[in-house]
Amino acid sequence: MQGLKVLVTRPEPENTHTCQTLSNLGAVPVPLPMLQIKPLETEQDKRRLHSQLFNLDAYQYVIFVSKNAARIGAELIDECWPMLPVGIHWLGIGKGTTDTLNNLHIPAISSPGHDTETMLAWLKPVKMREQKVLIVRGQGGRPDLASGLESRGAKVDVLELYQRATPTYDAQTFFFLEEPDVIWVTSGEGLSNLTQQVQQHSPNLMNTTLFVPSERVAEHARSKGWARVICAQGADDQSLIAATMQHLG
Structure with missing residues:
Protein backbone atom coordinates (compact mmCIF):
# COMPACT_ATOMS: atom_id res chain seq x y z
CA MET A 1 0.00 0.00 0.00
CA GLN A 36 -19.51 13.14 14.57
CA ILE A 37 -20.11 11.17 17.75
CA LYS A 38 -21.38 13.24 20.68
CA PRO A 39 -21.75 11.36 23.99
CA LEU A 40 -24.83 12.20 26.06
CA GLU A 41 -23.24 14.01 28.99
CA THR A 42 -25.83 16.16 30.75
CA GLU A 43 -26.57 15.35 34.37
CA GLN A 44 -30.03 14.15 33.36
CA ASP A 45 -28.51 11.87 30.70
CA LYS A 46 -25.97 10.49 33.18
CA ARG A 47 -28.65 9.70 35.75
CA ARG A 48 -30.76 7.92 33.14
CA LEU A 49 -27.84 5.87 31.81
CA HIS A 50 -26.61 4.92 35.28
CA SER A 51 -30.14 3.93 36.29
CA GLN A 52 -30.35 1.52 33.35
CA LEU A 53 -26.87 0.14 33.90
CA PHE A 54 -27.42 -0.56 37.61
CA ASN A 55 -29.87 -3.23 36.36
CA LEU A 56 -27.33 -4.76 33.99
CA ASP A 57 -27.35 -8.09 35.84
CA ALA A 58 -31.00 -8.59 34.81
CA TYR A 59 -29.95 -9.27 31.19
CA GLN A 60 -28.76 -12.49 29.61
CA TYR A 61 -27.37 -10.74 26.51
CA VAL A 62 -25.77 -7.32 26.02
CA ILE A 63 -25.11 -6.42 22.38
CA PHE A 64 -22.92 -3.49 21.31
CA VAL A 65 -23.57 -2.30 17.76
CA SER A 66 -20.41 -0.25 17.10
CA LYS A 67 -16.96 0.64 18.36
CA ASN A 68 -18.34 3.90 19.72
CA ALA A 69 -21.05 2.03 21.62
CA ALA A 70 -18.34 -0.28 22.98
CA ARG A 71 -15.98 2.53 23.97
CA ILE A 72 -18.57 4.77 25.64
CA GLY A 73 -20.53 1.84 27.07
CA ALA A 74 -17.51 0.22 28.68
CA GLU A 75 -16.63 3.47 30.42
CA LEU A 76 -20.15 3.84 31.83
CA ILE A 77 -20.33 0.19 32.89
CA ASP A 78 -17.05 0.64 34.75
CA GLU A 79 -18.60 3.55 36.66
CA CYS A 80 -21.52 1.36 37.77
CA TRP A 81 -19.90 -2.06 38.15
CA PRO A 82 -16.38 -2.29 39.65
CA MET A 83 -16.62 -6.00 38.75
CA LEU A 84 -18.65 -7.14 35.74
CA PRO A 85 -21.87 -9.00 36.57
CA VAL A 86 -21.71 -12.72 35.82
CA GLY A 87 -23.97 -14.77 33.58
CA ILE A 88 -24.12 -12.27 30.71
CA HIS A 89 -23.33 -13.07 27.07
CA TRP A 90 -21.41 -10.00 25.84
CA LEU A 91 -21.67 -9.62 22.06
CA GLY A 92 -20.21 -7.17 19.55
CA ILE A 93 -21.35 -6.64 15.99
CA GLY A 94 -18.22 -6.84 13.86
CA LYS A 95 -14.61 -7.61 14.69
CA GLY A 96 -13.72 -3.99 15.43
CA THR A 97 -16.48 -3.67 18.02
CA THR A 98 -15.59 -6.98 19.66
CA ASP A 99 -11.87 -6.16 19.73
CA THR A 100 -12.66 -2.80 21.34
CA LEU A 101 -14.68 -4.53 24.05
CA ASN A 102 -11.95 -7.11 24.68
CA ASN A 103 -9.32 -4.37 24.93
CA LEU A 104 -11.52 -2.72 27.56
CA HIS A 105 -11.73 -5.99 29.55
CA ILE A 106 -15.27 -6.97 28.53
CA PRO A 107 -15.12 -10.63 27.41
CA ALA A 108 -17.21 -10.22 24.26
CA ILE A 109 -17.56 -12.54 21.31
CA SER A 110 -19.01 -11.81 17.90
CA SER A 111 -21.16 -13.55 15.36
CA PRO A 112 -19.23 -15.04 12.42
CA GLY A 113 -20.11 -12.02 10.24
CA HIS A 114 -19.95 -8.29 10.60
CA ASP A 115 -23.47 -6.84 10.47
CA THR A 116 -26.90 -6.92 12.10
CA GLU A 117 -28.26 -9.42 9.60
CA THR A 118 -25.51 -11.95 10.36
CA MET A 119 -25.97 -11.47 14.10
CA LEU A 120 -29.70 -12.18 13.80
CA ALA A 121 -29.07 -15.30 11.71
CA TRP A 122 -26.57 -16.51 14.33
CA LEU A 123 -28.90 -15.94 17.31
CA LYS A 124 -31.35 -18.75 16.64
CA PRO A 125 -34.93 -18.34 17.89
CA VAL A 126 -34.57 -21.25 20.30
CA LYS A 127 -31.70 -19.41 22.01
CA MET A 128 -33.54 -16.13 22.38
CA ARG A 129 -37.00 -17.10 23.61
CA GLU A 130 -37.77 -15.28 26.89
CA GLN A 131 -34.20 -13.94 27.05
CA LYS A 132 -33.64 -10.36 28.23
CA VAL A 133 -31.43 -8.43 25.81
CA LEU A 134 -29.89 -4.97 26.12
CA ILE A 135 -28.81 -3.29 22.87
CA VAL A 136 -26.16 -0.60 23.34
CA ARG A 137 -26.12 1.97 20.54
CA GLY A 138 -26.49 5.64 19.59
CA GLN A 139 -29.72 7.56 19.36
CA GLY A 140 -31.86 6.77 16.34
CA GLY A 141 -30.01 3.60 15.34
CA ARG A 142 -31.44 1.04 12.93
CA PRO A 143 -34.42 -0.78 14.48
CA ASP A 144 -33.70 -4.07 12.67
CA LEU A 145 -31.78 -5.73 15.50
CA ALA A 146 -34.37 -4.99 18.18
CA SER A 147 -37.34 -5.98 16.02
CA GLY A 148 -35.55 -9.12 14.81
CA LEU A 149 -34.81 -10.24 18.36
CA GLU A 150 -38.34 -9.49 19.53
CA SER A 151 -39.69 -11.62 16.69
CA ARG A 152 -37.59 -14.47 18.12
CA GLY A 153 -39.29 -14.06 21.50
CA ALA A 154 -36.62 -11.98 23.26
CA LYS A 155 -37.43 -9.11 25.61
CA VAL A 156 -35.39 -6.16 24.33
CA ASP A 157 -34.32 -2.87 25.91
CA VAL A 158 -32.15 -0.22 24.27
CA LEU A 159 -29.42 1.86 25.90
CA GLU A 160 -28.70 4.97 23.79
CA LEU A 161 -25.33 6.52 24.66
CA TYR A 162 -24.59 9.15 22.03
CA GLN A 163 -25.88 11.31 19.23
CA ARG A 164 -24.62 11.20 15.65
CA ALA A 165 -24.21 14.48 13.80
Whole structure:
Protein backbone atom coordinates (compact mmCIF):
# COMPACT_ATOMS: atom_id res chain seq x y z
CA MET A 1 0.00 0.00 0.00
CA GLN A 2 3.06 2.21 -0.28
CA GLY A 3 2.00 5.71 -1.34
CA LEU A 4 -1.68 4.79 -1.73
CA LYS A 5 -3.92 7.74 -0.84
CA VAL A 6 -6.90 6.56 1.24
CA LEU A 7 -9.79 8.84 2.12
CA VAL A 8 -10.86 7.80 5.64
CA THR A 9 -14.40 8.75 6.62
CA ARG A 10 -14.64 7.18 10.10
CA PRO A 11 -15.76 9.42 12.98
CA GLU A 12 -13.20 10.44 15.58
CA PRO A 13 -11.43 9.10 17.55
CA GLU A 14 -11.40 6.02 15.27
CA ASN A 15 -10.41 8.13 12.27
CA THR A 16 -7.09 9.09 13.86
CA HIS A 17 -6.35 5.46 14.80
CA THR A 18 -7.09 4.23 11.26
CA CYS A 19 -4.96 6.97 9.72
CA GLN A 20 -2.04 5.95 11.96
CA THR A 21 -2.44 2.31 10.90
CA LEU A 22 -2.36 3.35 7.24
CA SER A 23 0.71 5.52 7.79
CA ASN A 24 2.49 2.57 9.39
CA LEU A 25 1.84 0.60 6.19
CA GLY A 26 3.30 3.35 4.00
CA ALA A 27 -0.07 4.58 2.75
CA VAL A 28 -1.11 8.25 2.72
CA PRO A 29 -4.27 8.74 4.82
CA VAL A 30 -6.63 11.56 3.89
CA PRO A 31 -8.91 12.12 6.93
CA LEU A 32 -12.43 13.41 6.28
CA PRO A 33 -14.86 12.19 8.98
CA MET A 34 -18.44 11.84 7.79
CA LEU A 35 -19.96 11.39 11.24
CA GLN A 36 -19.51 13.14 14.57
CA ILE A 37 -20.11 11.17 17.75
CA LYS A 38 -21.38 13.24 20.68
CA PRO A 39 -21.75 11.36 23.99
CA LEU A 40 -24.83 12.20 26.06
CA GLU A 41 -23.24 14.01 28.99
CA THR A 42 -25.83 16.16 30.75
CA GLU A 43 -26.57 15.35 34.37
CA GLN A 44 -30.03 14.15 33.36
CA ASP A 45 -28.51 11.87 30.70
CA LYS A 46 -25.97 10.49 33.18
CA ARG A 47 -28.65 9.70 35.75
CA ARG A 48 -30.76 7.92 33.14
CA LEU A 49 -27.84 5.87 31.81
CA HIS A 50 -26.61 4.92 35.28
CA SER A 51 -30.14 3.93 36.29
CA GLN A 52 -30.35 1.52 33.35
CA LEU A 53 -26.87 0.14 33.90
CA PHE A 54 -27.42 -0.56 37.61
CA ASN A 55 -29.87 -3.23 36.36
CA LEU A 56 -27.33 -4.76 33.99
CA ASP A 57 -27.35 -8.09 35.84
CA ALA A 58 -31.00 -8.59 34.81
CA TYR A 59 -29.95 -9.27 31.19
CA GLN A 60 -28.76 -12.49 29.61
CA TYR A 61 -27.37 -10.74 26.51
CA VAL A 62 -25.77 -7.32 26.02
CA ILE A 63 -25.11 -6.42 22.38
CA PHE A 64 -22.92 -3.49 21.31
CA VAL A 65 -23.57 -2.30 17.76
CA SER A 66 -20.41 -0.25 17.10
CA LYS A 67 -16.96 0.64 18.36
CA ASN A 68 -18.34 3.90 19.72
CA ALA A 69 -21.05 2.03 21.62
CA ALA A 70 -18.34 -0.28 22.98
CA ARG A 71 -15.98 2.53 23.97
CA ILE A 72 -18.57 4.77 25.64
CA GLY A 73 -20.53 1.84 27.07
CA ALA A 74 -17.51 0.22 28.68
CA GLU A 75 -16.63 3.47 30.42
CA LEU A 76 -20.15 3.84 31.83
CA ILE A 77 -20.33 0.19 32.89
CA ASP A 78 -17.05 0.64 34.75
CA GLU A 79 -18.60 3.55 36.66
CA CYS A 80 -21.52 1.36 37.77
CA TRP A 81 -19.90 -2.06 38.15
CA PRO A 82 -16.38 -2.29 39.65
CA MET A 83 -16.62 -6.00 38.75
CA LEU A 84 -18.65 -7.14 35.74
CA PRO A 85 -21.87 -9.00 36.57
CA VAL A 86 -21.71 -12.72 35.82
CA GLY A 87 -23.97 -14.77 33.58
CA ILE A 88 -24.12 -12.27 30.71
CA HIS A 89 -23.33 -13.07 27.07
CA TRP A 90 -21.41 -10.00 25.84
CA LEU A 91 -21.67 -9.62 22.06
CA GLY A 92 -20.21 -7.17 19.55
CA ILE A 93 -21.35 -6.64 15.99
CA GLY A 94 -18.22 -6.84 13.86
CA LYS A 95 -14.61 -7.61 14.69
CA GLY A 96 -13.72 -3.99 15.43
CA THR A 97 -16.48 -3.67 18.02
CA THR A 98 -15.59 -6.98 19.66
CA ASP A 99 -11.87 -6.16 19.73
CA THR A 100 -12.66 -2.80 21.34
CA LEU A 101 -14.68 -4.53 24.05
CA ASN A 102 -11.95 -7.11 24.68
CA ASN A 103 -9.32 -4.37 24.93
CA LEU A 104 -11.52 -2.72 27.56
CA HIS A 105 -11.73 -5.99 29.55
CA ILE A 106 -15.27 -6.97 28.53
CA PRO A 107 -15.12 -10.63 27.41
CA ALA A 108 -17.21 -10.22 24.26
CA ILE A 109 -17.56 -12.54 21.31
CA SER A 110 -19.01 -11.81 17.90
CA SER A 111 -21.16 -13.55 15.36
CA PRO A 112 -19.23 -15.04 12.42
CA GLY A 113 -20.11 -12.02 10.24
CA HIS A 114 -19.95 -8.29 10.60
CA ASP A 115 -23.47 -6.84 10.47
CA THR A 116 -26.90 -6.92 12.10
CA GLU A 117 -28.26 -9.42 9.60
CA THR A 118 -25.51 -11.95 10.36
CA MET A 119 -25.97 -11.47 14.10
CA LEU A 120 -29.70 -12.18 13.80
CA ALA A 121 -29.07 -15.30 11.71
CA TRP A 122 -26.57 -16.51 14.33
CA LEU A 123 -28.90 -15.94 17.31
CA LYS A 124 -31.35 -18.75 16.64
CA PRO A 125 -34.93 -18.34 17.89
CA VAL A 126 -34.57 -21.25 20.30
CA LYS A 127 -31.70 -19.41 22.01
CA MET A 128 -33.54 -16.13 22.38
CA ARG A 129 -37.00 -17.10 23.61
CA GLU A 130 -37.77 -15.28 26.89
CA GLN A 131 -34.20 -13.94 27.05
CA LYS A 132 -33.64 -10.36 28.23
CA VAL A 133 -31.43 -8.43 25.81
CA LEU A 134 -29.89 -4.97 26.12
CA ILE A 135 -28.81 -3.29 22.87
CA VAL A 136 -26.16 -0.60 23.34
CA ARG A 137 -26.12 1.97 20.54
CA GLY A 138 -26.49 5.64 19.59
CA GLN A 139 -29.72 7.56 19.36
CA GLY A 140 -31.86 6.77 16.34
CA GLY A 141 -30.01 3.60 15.34
CA ARG A 142 -31.44 1.04 12.93
CA PRO A 143 -34.42 -0.78 14.48
CA ASP A 144 -33.70 -4.07 12.67
CA LEU A 145 -31.78 -5.73 15.50
CA ALA A 146 -34.37 -4.99 18.18
CA SER A 147 -37.34 -5.98 16.02
CA GLY A 148 -35.55 -9.12 14.81
CA LEU A 149 -34.81 -10.24 18.36
CA GLU A 150 -38.34 -9.49 19.53
CA SER A 151 -39.69 -11.62 16.69
CA ARG A 152 -37.59 -14.47 18.12
CA GLY A 153 -39.29 -14.06 21.50
CA ALA A 154 -36.62 -11.98 23.26
CA LYS A 155 -37.43 -9.11 25.61
CA VAL A 156 -35.39 -6.16 24.33
CA ASP A 157 -34.32 -2.87 25.91
CA VAL A 158 -32.15 -0.22 24.27
CA LEU A 159 -29.42 1.86 25.90
CA GLU A 160 -28.70 4.97 23.79
CA LEU A 161 -25.33 6.52 24.66
CA TYR A 162 -24.59 9.15 22.03
CA GLN A 163 -25.88 11.31 19.23
CA ARG A 164 -24.62 11.20 15.65
CA ALA A 165 -24.21 14.48 13.80
CA THR A 166 -23.23 15.28 10.21
CA PRO A 167 -20.03 17.32 9.79
CA THR A 168 -20.37 20.26 7.43
CA TYR A 169 -17.72 20.89 4.79
CA ASP A 170 -17.59 23.61 2.18
CA ALA A 171 -16.37 23.70 -1.41
CA GLN A 172 -12.97 24.94 -0.25
CA THR A 173 -12.43 21.77 1.81
CA PHE A 174 -12.90 19.61 -1.27
CA PHE A 175 -10.91 21.97 -3.51
CA PHE A 176 -7.83 21.54 -1.31
CA LEU A 177 -8.49 17.87 -0.53
CA GLU A 178 -5.72 15.57 -1.71
CA GLU A 179 -7.31 13.44 -4.44
CA PRO A 180 -7.61 9.89 -3.06
CA ASP A 181 -6.91 6.64 -4.87
CA VAL A 182 -9.57 4.84 -2.82
CA ILE A 183 -12.24 5.75 -0.26
CA TRP A 184 -13.11 3.83 2.91
CA VAL A 185 -16.66 4.10 4.28
CA THR A 186 -17.63 2.15 7.40
CA SER A 187 -21.40 2.69 7.79
CA GLY A 188 -24.54 3.37 5.81
CA GLU A 189 -25.01 6.73 7.50
CA GLY A 190 -21.44 7.72 6.73
CA LEU A 191 -22.03 6.76 3.11
CA SER A 192 -25.17 8.90 2.90
CA ASN A 193 -23.34 11.91 4.34
CA LEU A 194 -20.35 11.40 2.04
CA THR A 195 -22.55 11.05 -1.03
CA GLN A 196 -24.39 14.26 -0.29
CA GLN A 197 -21.17 16.22 0.23
CA VAL A 198 -19.40 14.76 -2.80
CA GLN A 199 -22.34 15.33 -5.14
CA GLN A 200 -22.45 18.94 -4.00
CA HIS A 201 -18.76 19.79 -3.95
CA SER A 202 -16.72 17.21 -5.94
CA PRO A 203 -18.84 14.94 -8.21
CA ASN A 204 -15.75 13.38 -9.84
CA LEU A 205 -15.07 11.50 -6.60
CA MET A 206 -18.10 9.33 -7.39
CA ASN A 207 -15.78 7.47 -9.82
CA THR A 208 -13.21 6.66 -7.11
CA THR A 209 -13.08 3.06 -5.89
CA LEU A 210 -15.21 2.88 -2.75
CA PHE A 211 -14.75 0.22 -0.06
CA VAL A 212 -17.77 -0.47 2.18
CA PRO A 213 -18.34 -2.87 5.09
CA SER A 214 -21.31 -4.94 3.91
CA GLU A 215 -23.42 -5.92 0.92
CA ARG A 216 -26.28 -3.81 2.32
CA VAL A 217 -24.11 -0.69 2.21
CA ALA A 218 -22.70 -1.72 -1.18
CA GLU A 219 -26.19 -1.89 -2.67
CA HIS A 220 -26.96 1.50 -1.17
CA ALA A 221 -23.78 2.95 -2.70
CA ARG A 222 -24.56 1.63 -6.17
CA SER A 223 -28.10 3.00 -5.97
CA LYS A 224 -26.62 6.44 -5.19
CA GLY A 225 -24.44 6.35 -8.31
CA TRP A 226 -21.03 5.27 -7.04
CA ALA A 227 -19.29 3.68 -10.03
CA ARG A 228 -16.81 1.30 -8.34
CA VAL A 229 -17.98 -0.34 -5.11
CA ILE A 230 -16.15 -3.16 -3.30
CA CYS A 231 -17.49 -4.93 -0.20
CA ALA A 232 -14.74 -5.45 2.38
CA GLN A 233 -16.86 -7.86 4.47
CA GLY A 234 -16.21 -5.85 7.62
CA ALA A 235 -15.73 -2.31 8.91
CA ASP A 236 -12.56 -2.97 10.92
CA ASP A 237 -9.18 -1.80 9.65
CA GLN A 238 -7.90 -5.30 8.89
CA SER A 239 -10.89 -6.16 6.70
CA LEU A 240 -10.54 -2.89 4.78
CA ILE A 241 -6.78 -3.33 4.40
CA ALA A 242 -7.16 -6.91 3.15
CA ALA A 243 -9.83 -5.93 0.62
CA THR A 244 -7.77 -2.97 -0.59
CA MET A 245 -4.62 -5.06 -1.04
CA GLN A 246 -6.57 -7.75 -2.89
CA HIS A 247 -8.00 -5.06 -5.17
CA LEU A 248 -4.51 -3.70 -5.84
CA GLY A 249 -3.36 -7.21 -6.74
